[in-house]
Each structure stands twice: as structure tokens, then as C-alpha cells.
Amino acid sequence: MLDILSITGTIFVVISAGFLAVRVGPFSSGDMQTLGKFVVNFALPALILRAVSTQPIGEFANIGYLGSVLIGSLVVFWAGYLWSRSVAGENAAASAFSAMGMSCANSGFIGFPILLVALPDVAATALAMNMIVENLVMIPLVLIMAEYAHAGGSTRPQMIRKIAKRLVRNPIVIALALGLFLSASKVTLPAVIARPIDLFASASAAVSLAVIGGTLAALPFKALKPAVFRIALGKLILHPLAVGISLLGLSQIGFGAKDERLVAAAIILASTPVMSIYPILARSSGEESTASLAMLVMTVVSFLTMSVILSVVLN
Numbered sequence: 001m002l003d004i005l006s007i008t009g010t011i012f013v014v015i016s017a018g019f020l021a022v023r024v025g026p027f028s029s030g031d032m033q034t035l036g037k038f039v040v041n042f043a044l045p046a047l048i049l050r051a052v053s054t055q056p057i058g059e060f061a062n063i064g065y066l067g068s069v070l071i072g073s074l075v076v077f078w079a080g081y082l083w084s085r086s087v088a089g090e091n092a093a094a095s096a097f098s099a100m101g102m103s104c105a106n107s108g109f110i111g112f113p114i115l116l117v118a119l120p121d122v123a124a125t126a127l128a129m130n131m132i133v134e135n136l137v138m139i140p141l142v143l144i145m146a147e148y149a150h151a152g153g154s155t156r157p158q159m160i161r162k163i164a165k166r167l168v169r170n171p172i173v174i175a176l177a178l179g180l181f182l183s184a185s186k187v188t189l190p191a192v193i194a195r196p197i198d199l200f201a202s203a204s205a206a207v208s209l210a211v212i213g214g215t216l217a218a219l220p221f222k223a224l225k226p227a228v229f230r231i232a233l234g235k236l237i238l239h240p241l242a243v244g245i246s247l248l249g250l251s252q253i254g255f256g257a258k259d260e261r262l263v264a265a266a267i268i269l270a271s272t273p274v275m276s277i278y279p280i281l282a283r284s285s286g287e288e289s290t291a292s293l294a295m296l297v298m299t300v301v302s303f304l305t306m307s308v309i310l311s312v313v314l315n
Contacts, residue, residue: 004307004310004311004314005307007114007117007118007310008114008303008306008307008310010117011110011113011114011209012303014113014206014209014210014213015209015210015212015213015216015299016213017210017213018032018209018210018211018212018213018214018215018216018217019213019214019216019217020213020217021210021213021214021217022213022214022217022218023217027214029214029215029217029218031214032210032211032214032215032217032218035207035210035211035214036211036215036276038203038207039109039203039204039207039208039211040171040172040277041171042171042200043200043201043203043204043207043208044108044109044171044172044175044204044208045171045172045174045175045200046175046197046198046200046201046204047108047112047127047200047201047204048108048127048128048131048172048175048176048179049175049176049178049179049182049197049201050124050179050194050197050198050201051124051125051127051128051179051201052128052175052176052179052180052182052183053178053179053182053183053189054124054183055124055125055128055183056183057180057183057184059125059128060125060128060129060132060180060183062129062257062258062262063250063255064247064250064251064255064256064257064258065126065129065247065257065258065262065266066129066132066133067246067250067255068243068246068247068250068257068266069129069130069133069243069246069266069269069270070133070137071242071246071250072239072242072243072244072245072246072247072270073103073104073105073133073134073137073138073239073242073243073270074103074137074141075242075246076099076102076103076234076238076239076242077099077100077102077103077138077141078099079102079234079238080095080098080099080101080102080103080230080231080234081095081096081098081099081145083230084098084099084227084230088226088227088230090227092145092148093145093146093285093286093287094227094285094287094290095145096142096145096146096285097142097146097278097281097282097285097287097290097291098227098230098231098290099142099145100138100142100274100278100281100282101231101232101234101235101274101278101291101294101295101298102231102234102235102238102239102274103138103234103235103239104134104138104139104142104274104275104278105130105134105235105239105269105270105271105272105273105274105275106212106272106273106274106275106276107127107130107131107134107269107272107275108127108131108172108204108208108275109208109209109211109212109275109276110208110209110212110272110273110302111127111130111268111269111272112127112204112205113205113206113208113209114268114272114306114310115127115265115268115269116205118264118268118310118314119261119264119265119268119314121261122259122261122262122265123265125262126262126265126266126269127269128176128179130266130269131172131176132176134275135167135170135172135173135176136173136176139167139281140163140167142281143163143166143281144159144163146281146285147159147162147163208276211276212276212299215276215295216295216296216299219292219293219295219296224293224297225290225293227290227294228290228293228294228297229297231274231290231294231298232294232297232298232301235273235274235294235298236271236273236298236301236302236305236306237305239270239271240267240268240270240271240309242270243266243267243270244266244267244270247263247266247267263313264313264314267309267313268306268309268310268313271302271305271306271309272302272306273295273298273299273302274291274294274295274298276295278291278294278295279291279292279295
């Protein structure tokens with residue numbers, strides 16, 4: 001158990017450093033926003049590009065892994081959406097972002113640093129496959145649902161064009177597509193390009209964790225709504241459970257993830273809190289407060305839940 005706490009403890013010490021840097025130290029919330037932009041636009045895309053381009057393309061054609069993460073995430077998304085819409089009585093946009101909070105993991109900012117310590121041999125491959133599902137399916141799905149709720153006079157082609165424009169300009173999507181191309185074509189980048197990419201990628205883990213802590217420090221501590229706890233429960237418990245059941249189900253019909261370490265990695269990544277852009281995307285629908293508080297609660301509680309999940313899947 002001490003080994004597990006050393007993994008999660010390392011992650012949360014860095015998050016705490018970012019938190020204290022804003023609360024009592026030299027950084028402001030504005031500084032953290034700037035660092036966050038650096039991570040999203042440079043460090044994380046570089047990390048993904050390096051991770052994908054340096055692996056054989058066959059590594060990412062893992063139907064068992066991709067299918068399990070996709071099925072588990074979609075099941076939790078639609079369950080969360082229908083519950084929020086029909087039982088909790090939220091509007092369509094709020095329900096979409098409640099569902100996003102339950103089903104979109106923080107694979108890059110929290111999951112990957114944990115895998116680097118717990119399962120370093122498969123960390124890059126697992127991150128790349130999660131990014132494929134998250135950036136090509138889950139985020140577009142959330143954007144479609146939110147845009148549909150606010151469509152007003154917009155036609156369907158206009159809505160599709162708007163979402164497509166967002167995606168093709170997303171640095172992470174660009175890095176993912178470029179990495180897959182380089183992997184498939186077996187092209188090796190020259191050192192003058194590869195080394196700067198390595199430098200940016202190396203900054204990703206520590207800076208991203210510090211940014212999460214600084215972001216949490218700037219969140220308003222308002223009255224917690226029931227929706228906050230519903231979202232946190234869905235993300236920290238239901239999402240890893242759904243991915244785990246999907247892994248088991250697909251393995252029973254001959255589509256296993258091929259590597260027990262990848263099975264563990266998929267569940268670990270699903271157990272992370274929601275991705276850091278959650279409050280940013282929710283802002284367009286006026287759900288930023290609920291999203292921010294949900295992210296705060298699940299980040300704090302995840303120290304316990306992720307420790308339990310790590311102790312289970314790594315033994």
C-alpha cells in the first residue's frame with residue numbers, strides 16, 4: 001500500500017505545490033491560465049506527437065483497448081445524460097456537461113504522470129489510444145450535444161461546420177493526426193525538430209499538474225449542488241467500473257487488450273478526474289460554476305479512489 005501511496009502522493013504533492021503557489025506564493029490565477037495555455041498548445045501536443053510517432057502504427061490498432069475505453073465512456077456518458085435530463089431535471093446543455101464530467105478522463109494531465117511511475121512501459125501507448133477516443137469521439141460528442149441545445153436558428157450543416165472548425169484547429173488533434181501519419185509512414189523526424197519536441201514534451205507532466213493545483217486554488221468555494229456529487233461519483237466510480245467491465249466483456253468474445261499492463265492502464269486512466277478543459281467548455285453553456293466545483297471535488301476525492309484502484313489493478 002505504501003508503494004501505491006508513493007505514486008498518488010507524488011502526483012498530489014505537485015498539484016498541492018501549484019495550489020499553494022497561487023494561494024500564498026508568487027503566482028496568480030492569471031499566471032496559471034498562461035501556463036495552462038502553454039501545456040495545451042505546446043507541451044501536451046508535443047507529448048502526444050512524440051508518443052504516437054515513435055510507436056508502430058499496429059500498437060494503436062488494439063481493438064480490445066480502444067473498444068473498451070470507447071464503450072465504457074459512451075455508456076457512462078449516456079447514462080449520465082439521461083439521468084441528469086429525466087431524473088434531475090437539467091436542461092439539455094447542462095445534462096451534456098454533467099455527462100461529460102462523468103465520462104471524459106484527465107488522461108494527459110493526471111493519468112499519464114501516474115502511468116509514467118506505475119506502468120512506464122505502456123504509458124505512451126495507453127495515452128495515445130485514450131487521446132484517440134477522447135479527441136475524436138468524446139469531445140466532439142459533447143460539443144455536438146451542447147451546440148444542438150443552443151442551435152436556435154442554426155442549421156445542421158452550420159453546426160457541423162462550427163464543430164469541425166474547432167476540431168481541425170485543436171493542437172492536440174493536429175498532433176494526434178500528425179503522429180499517426182508519421183507512425184504509419186515510418187518517417188523519422190530530424191534531430192533539429194525531434195529534440196525541441198522532446199523538450200516541450202518533458203515539461204508536460206510537472207507543469208500540467210501544477211496548473212491543475214493553481215486552477216483549483218482559484219475556484220470559488222460556493223454552496224455545493226447535488227449535481228456536483230453526482231458528477232464526481234459518476235467519474236470516479238462508474239467510469240472505471242464501466243471500462244473494466246467492457247475490457248472483461250470484449251476479452252470474453254476474443255477482443256482482449258492483449259497486454260495485462262494495458263488493461264490496468266485503461267482502468268487507471270478512467271479513474272482520473274475529469275479533463276482540465278471541462279470548465280472551459282462548460283462556460284459556453286453557463287455551467288462553468290458546477291463544472292469547476294465538480295472538478296475540485298473529484299480531484300480531492302480521487303486521491304483516495306485512485307489509490308484504491310491502483311492497489312487493485314496493480315496486484
